[in-house]
Amino acid sequence: MIxxxxxxxxxxxxxxxxxxxxxxxxxxxxxxxxxxxFSLGNPNFPAPAAVKKAIxxxxxxxxxxxxxxxxxxxxxxxxxxxxxxxxxxxxxTAFGDGNIIMSVGAAGGLNVVLRTLLNxxxxxxxxxxxxxxxxxxxxxxDGVLVAVPANTADFQPDPSMLSGMITPKxxxxxxxxxxxxxxxxxxxxxxxxxxxVLEAKQKEYGTSIFIIADExxxxxxxxxxxxxxxxxxxxxxxxxxxxxxxxxLPGERIGYIVIxxxxxxxxxxxxxxxIATRVLGFVxxxxxxxxxxxxxxxxxxxxxxxxxxxxxxxxxxxxxGFTCAFPQGAFYMWMxxxxxxxxxxxxxxxxxxxVVPGTSFGCPGYVRIAYCVAKATIExxxxxxxxxxxxxxx
Amino acid sequence: MIxxxxxxxxxxxxxxxxxxxxxxxxxxxxxxxxxxxFSLGNPNFPAPAAVKKAIxxxxxxxxxxxxxxxxxxxxxxxxxxxxxxxxxxxxxTAFGDGNIIMSVGAAGGLNVVLRTLLNxxxxxxxxxxxxxxxxxxxxxxDGVLVAVPANTADFQPDPSMLSGMITPKxxxxxxxxxxxxxxxxxxxxxxxxxxxVLEAKQKEYGTSIFIIADExxxxxxxxxxxxxxxxxxxxxxxxxxxxxxxxxLPGERIGYIVIxxxxxxxxxxxxxxxIATRVLGFVxxxxxxxxxxxxxxxxxxxxxxxxxxxxxxxxxxxxxGFTCAFPQGAFYMWMxxxxxxxxxxxxxxxxxxxVVPGTSFGCPGYVRIAYCVAKATIExxxxxxxxxxxxxxx
Numbered sequence: 001m002i003x004x005x006x007x008x009x010x011x012x013x014x015x016x017x018x019x020x021x022x023x024x025x026x027x028x029x030x031x032x033x034x035x036x037x038f039s040l041g042n043p044n045f046p047a048p049a050a051v052k053k054a055i056x057x058x059x060x061x062x063x064x065x066x067x068x069x070x071x072x073x074x075x076x077x078x079x080x081x082x083x084x085x086x087x088x089x090x091x092x093t094a095f096g097d098g099n100i101i102m103s104v105g106a107a108g109g110l111n112v113v114l115r116t117l118l119n120x121x122x123x124x125x126x127x128x129x130x131x132x133x134x135x136x137x138x139x140x141x142d143g144v145l146v147a148v149p150a151n152t153a154d155f156q157p158d159p160s161m162l163s164g165m166i167t168p169k170x171x172x173x174x175x176x177x178x179x180x181x182x183x184x185x186x187x188x189x190x191x192x193x194x195x196x197v198l199e200a201k202q203k204e205y206g207t208s209i210f211i212i213a214d215e216x217x218x219x220x221x222x223x224x225x226x227x228x229x230x231x232x233x234x235x236x237x238x239x240x241x242x243x244x245x246x247x248x249l250p251g252e253r254i255g256y257i258v259i260x261x262x263x264x265x266x267x268x269x270x271x272x273x274x275i276a277t278r279v280l281g282f283v284x285x286x287x288x289x290x291x292x293x294x295x296x297x298x299x300x301x302x303x304x305x306x307x308x309x310x311x312x313x314x315x316x317x318x319x320x321g322f323t324c325a326f327p328q329g330a331f332y333m334w335m336x337x338x339x340x341x342x343x344x345x346x347x348x349x350x351x352x353x354x355v356v357p358g359t360s361f362g363c364p365g366y367v368r369i370a371y372c373v374a375k376a377t378i379e380x381x382x383x384x385x386x387x388x389x390x391x392x393x394x
Numbered sequence: 395m396i397x398x399x400x401x402x403x404x405x406x407x408x409x410x411x412x413x414x415x416x417x418x419x420x421x422x423x424x425x426x427x428x429x430x431x432f433s434l435g436n437p438n439f440p441a442p443a444a445v446k447k448a449i450x451x452x453x454x455x456x457x458x459x460x461x462x463x464x465x466x467x468x469x470x471x472x473x474x475x476x477x478x479x480x481x482x483x484x485x486x487t488a489f490g491d492g493n494i495i496m497s498v499g500a501a502g503g504l505n506v507v508l509r510t511l512l513n514x515x516x517x518x519x520x521x522x523x524x525x526x527x528x529x530x531x532x533x534x535x536d537g538v539l540v541a542v543p544a545n546t547a548d549f550q551p552d553p554s555m556l557s558g559m560i561t562p563k564x565x566x567x568x569x570x571x572x573x574x575x576x577x578x579x580x581x582x583x584x585x586x587x588x589x590x591v592l593e594a595k596q597k598e599y600g601t602s603i604f605i606i607a608d609e610x611x612x613x614x615x616x617x618x619x620x621x622x623x624x625x626x627x628x629x630x631x632x633x634x635x636x637x638x639x640x641x642x643l644p645g646e647r648i649g650y651i652v653i654x655x656x657x658x659x660x661x662x663x664x665x666x667x668x669i670a671t672r673v674l675g676f677v678x679x680x681x682x683x684x685x686x687x688x689x690x691x692x693x694x695x696x697x698x699x700x701x702x703x704x705x706x707x708x709x710x711x712x713x714x715g716f717t718c719a720f721p722q723g724a725f726y727m728w729m730x731x732x733x734x735x736x737x738x739x740x741x742x743x744x745x746x747x748x749v750v751p752g753t754s755f756g757c758p759g760y761v762r763i764a765y766c767v768a769k770a771t772i773e774x775x776x777x778x779x780x781x782x783x784x785x786x787x788x
Contacts, residue, residue: 001602001659003513003535006666013669046458055682056450064440068643104498104647104676111675119397136673141397208395249462251681253498265395272400275407279530281505282498286680287645288449 009136019354026352036381038369039354041180041331043248045302045372051247054295058288067288073278075102075256075285079294083256086297091229099260101273102285105253106216106242110137110174113212113238113257115276116269117171118143124212125165126174127157129181129334129363131214134174143171150363155182155325155334159193166201172210173198177227178217181361181368182334183327185221188228195234202236208264211237216255217330219246219300222307225328235262238269243293245331245372248301254289306331309371309378316382317369321394333369334358338392341367347391351384403530413748420746430775432763433748435574435725437642439696439766445641448689452682461685467668467678469496469650473688477650480691485623493654495667496679499647500610500636502671504531504568507606507632507651509670510663511565512537518606519559520568521551523575523728523757525608528568537565544757549576549719549728553587560595566604567592571621572611575755575762576728577721579615582622589628596630602658605631610649611724613640613694616701619722629656632663637687639725639766642695648683700725703765703772710776711763715788725766728752732786735761741785745778 002010019039026035058067074080080097087093103109114124120142126134128150138145146165151158157175173194177186198209213230218241221227231237242255259270277284284290313333317324323336337344341357341364348355348367358366371378396404413433420429452461468474474491481487497503508518514536520528522544532539540559545552551569567588571580592603607624612635615621625631636649653664671678678684704720707727711718717730731738735751735758742749742761752760765772 002510002662002666005513006510006670009669009673010662010666013665040464042464044459047462051462052453052458055453059446059449064446065438065642068441068445068645070434070436070644107675107677109675116396116400119399133673137675140673248459250464251462251678253677253680268396268404271407272396272404275403276400279403279527279534280674281501281503281531282676283501283647284645286647286683289680289682 005139019356022349023354026349030352033380035352035354036377036384037354038371038373039356041245041370041372042250043245043301043372044374045248045305047248048296048299048301050296050299051249051292054292055288057295058291062291067291069287071284071287073274073284075100076287076290079290080256082294082297087258091232093229093231093260095258095260098270099258101257101259101270101277102290103240103255103257103277104282104285105244105250105255106214106240107133107137108253108282108285109240109242109255109257110212110214111140111280112273112276112282113240114138114141114143114172115280116272117210121169122171123167123169124172124174125162125170129358129361129366130174131176131180132360147362155179155184156190157186157194159190159197162194163197163201166197166209168205168207170201170207170209172212174212174214175230176214178221178329180217180330181332181356181358182325183330183332184325185225185227185328188226191228191230191233198234208236210263213237213239215239216242216245220303220306220331221329222303222310223328227329231258231260235260236264238263246300247293247296249289252286252289254285254293256285305375306372309373309375312375313369313371313378316378317385320382320385320389322385322389331370331372333371335367335369337365337367338394341365348388351388353381353384353388399533413750416743417748420743424746427774429746429748430771430778431748432765432767433750435639435764435766436644437639437695437725437766438768439642439699441642442690442693442695444690444693445643445686448686449682451689452685456685461682463681465678465681467672469494469679470684473684474650476688476691481652485626487623487625487654489652489654492664493652495651495653495664495671496684497634497649497651497671498676498679499638499644499649500608500634501527501531502647502676502679503634503636503649503651504606504608505534505674506667506670506676507634508532508535508537508566509674510666511604515563516565517561517563518566518568519556519564523752523755523760524568525570525574526754541756549573549578550584551580551588553584553591556588557591557595560591560603562599562601564595564601564603566606568606568608569624570608572615572723574611574724575726575750575752576719577724577726578719579619579621579722582620585622585624585627592628602630604657607631607633609633610636610639614697614700614725615723616697616704617722621723625652625654629654630658632657640694641687641690643683646680646683648679648687699769700766703767703769706769707763707765707772710772711779714780714783716779716783725764727763727765729761729763731759731761732788735759742782745782747775747778747782
């Protein structure tokens with residue numbers, strides 16, 4: 001009775017829901033503090049105090065009809081201008097308000113961009129492992145997600161593999177750096193090579209191939225590692241940003257899309273993305289949050305706290321004998337499993353540890369451990385990880 | 395280069411954008427106060443003071459991780475429970491939090507519901523005149539919008555016409571009451587007849603046909619007219635509500651979906667709608683606004699102010715010789731045009747009057763005049779309407 005697409009999704013959804021229910025069952029049985037739930041990318045650190053101050057300031061100073069009213073589907077011009085200025089200052093770009101569309105988080109932004117670009121049967125390439133929702137987003141518009149196999153040496157993207165997977169039907173390449181789930185930051189060298197592949201393929205096929213840069217983790221990079229700004233490497237780049245992680249506002253659904261003026265048929269793409277924002281039912285990004293984040297463009301979350309967690313968890317897991325990539329960004333640890341990853345994630349539950357199998361990211365043999373949790377959760381979890389390691393003879 | 399669907403929309407969009415640009419051009423030339431812009435359903439009255447109080451209260455009392463964090467895709471359980479209780483009290487229904495999904499406004503809710511129900515080629519029926527976006531929303535999921543011709547006698551829906559337009563492919567009927575653009579409130583008698591037609595057709599075809607009740611204007615009804623609550627008339631009813639108009643929060647994108655427990659395969663429909671909320675990129679309705687509106691369930695906007703506008707405009711227009719339906723709800727006047735409606739709307743611009751041709755709502759021969767404006771705008775516009783009437787010999 002419901003749509004066939006949704007029926008398939010409802011059936012596939014059961015694995016994820018089973019994990020939620022398992023977490024709740026374990027918490028009820030052992031107490032929430034004795035369950036080590038590393039399954040979700042929900043920041044445990046509060047939004048900076050500046051966010052509350054900004055919201056109250058907006059409510060105090062601005063007219064309610066303006067604050068809560070409709071504006072252009074692209075968002076408030078003033079907000080888009082302030083974001084453009086901030087990006088220009090940070091990255092030496094030359095954006096204006098005409099390059100920015102406010103979006104309902106990065107997930108909303110990605111859907112707007114994919115709806116703008118895709119015809120049925122068009123292909124969207126991404127590197128494994130990848131955020132599981134990309135497949136759903138691309139299928140929303142009857143596109144086909146094409147996954148480049150993982151480069152398990154260091155999880156940098158492999159441009160040589162990429163080249164063979166681009167076809168005349170390729171409309172876009174989704175790049176997610178800092179990466180969910182590996183924590184890897186794609187290097188400028190990787191990006192340059194990717195850009196060269198795409199330039200060559202655009203010429204070969206006479207098509208436009210967009211990089212869609214999914215950047216919710218841009219501000220979460222450690223040890224001073226630089227996260228290259230992709231529009232500077234490749235002109236057909238569209239950026240989808242979100243404040244979900246950088247300001248710990250995931251529930252607010254606030255982000256933006258950047259469409260550079262130098263992109264092919266910029267004006268048409270921009271106009272179509274504004275219309276897609278409207279017809280997909282977003283209409284516009286939430287208005288109060290638009291005005292609030294514009295006052296917090298210099299703010300970031302406490303990266304130091306994530307860094308502490310990163311080091312603590314990495315040391316703890318490697319001391320247990322596990323093999324992990326030391327993450328350069330985001331808040332995920334990508335750990336090799338000594339057995340089938342789904343079996344391993346199942347075994348971990350016996351010790352009240354919840355992690356997501358790599359299979360869910362198109363890359364079996366690993367699990368993703370989200371360390372956006374309280375430090376105490378990591379500390380308490382380490383003896384449980386030790387027992388899990390011993391079960392596998394590590 | 396962009397998708398073909400978007401290309402068509404970008405081309406059709408030009409008429410609406412032309413109106414925006416015309417409004418700005420006129421405002422620059424004559425001053426904003428001398429332009430009578432009745433084209434948009436953007437409430438000119440501010441949100442009640444209780445909304446600001448509620449937002450500040452949430453920020454002061456609740457933990458920031460809770461206020462701005464992820465929750466279930468359906469929304470906070472406490473918020474959904476409070477809404478269910480409020481509906482039960484007002485309408486004698488028996489909803490619980492398991493019947494409510496928080497949505498990104500009614501537009502987001504409609505997209506979630508249509509994505510949940512539609513397979514390509516499925517038909518969605520609605521009564522003319524109708525909100526122009528319905529066609530776009532239905533086409534998002536490759537459905538076909540089927541419009542029942544307008545009953546120009548009184549713009550109540552015509553159930554006898556409806557019957558002949560239901561086929562085995564009909565998945566839903568969208569009902570919008572109080573109606574945009576006519577301001578008509580569908581009577582209990584009309585609803586009962588519609589329900590009888592759908593019941594008979596469900597039996598005849600062995601299908602489930604849903605009423606989708608698009609209810610952003612529910613609270614805007616005048617003279618004590620009752621707006622029937624549709625789940626009580628027909629069990630396969632899904633309600634899409636929004637606080638855009640009732641609390642003057644259109645920019646915040648906050649509303650909800652009701653899926654009654656007695657609907658066919660309720661649990662499957664509910665679960666699928668939660669997944670659709672996620673995969674379409676909404677993820678969840680904006681979190682702070684969820685918590686704020688839950689504290690304002692007894693609040694409404696100043697219906698008296700709209701009522702004043704309604705009477706003032708109706709008297710002014712009929713005094714000029716125009717023929718209008720006296721609206722029972724919403725904030726639109728539906729006026730018969732003495733010439734082709736597009737030509738008439740074009741002529742109105744000469745007098746700095748901006749109205750939307752009925753053709754945009756699938757019903758030529760009328761214009762929609764949105765009176766959600768300042769009273770002074772209506773007062774100043776009446777001499778201009780008088781000149782317009784004289785131009786047409788009224």
